[in-house]
Amino acid sequence: MSFELHQKLDADCEKLCDFDLCTVLLMRDDRFPWVILVPRIEGLRDYHDLPRDSASTLFDEIARVSTALVDTFGAEKINVAALGNQVPQLHVHVIGRFTDDAAWPGPVWNAGIAENVDSSVVEKRAVLLRGALTP
Numbered sequence: 001m002s003f004e005l006h007q008k009l010d011a012d013c014e015k016l017c018d019f020d021l022c023t024v025l026l027m028r029d030d031r032f033p034w035v036i037l038v039p040r041i042e043g044l045r046d047y048h049d050l051p052r053d054s055a056s057t058l059f060d061e062i063a064r065v066s067t068a069l070v071d072t073f074g075a076e077k078i079n080v081a082a083l084g085n086q087v088p089q090l091h092v093h094v095i096g097r098f099t100d101d102a103a104w105p106g107p108v109w110n111a112g113i114a115e116n117v118d119s120s121v122v123e124k125r126a127v128l129l130r131g132a133l134t135p
Helices: 007-012 052-073 119-133
Strands: 013-018 022-027 034-039 077-081 092-097
Antiparallel strands (some): 013 022
16 A cells, blocks of 8 residues: 555645655644654554654654754744644644744644745745755
């Protein structure tokens, strides 16, 4: 069975690149620099479903994105979460946070719906992150 990205992730995000394990997506939300990592292994629902030899790769890829969010946008805090309540495909949110952002200090999920009012904001982020994440 080949890997297929969940339709909600495909609709809500822009693809940035592929790492060794994960497809790297940028959430279309003007409010936060928000990256989603999706391991390209079909049938994964939860972290414990990930093959053991892939777990350290996922950890390294989370660290790589976290570093890029701090270095590129000056994020003050990085939130990492794998919820999967709305999208059953295993995916990890890596979100750059700021003390003056729309949700601070709460989670981004309590801050209303995603805002993609100015698509140039997301496009600029995508260009910067592609530069930071790809050799």
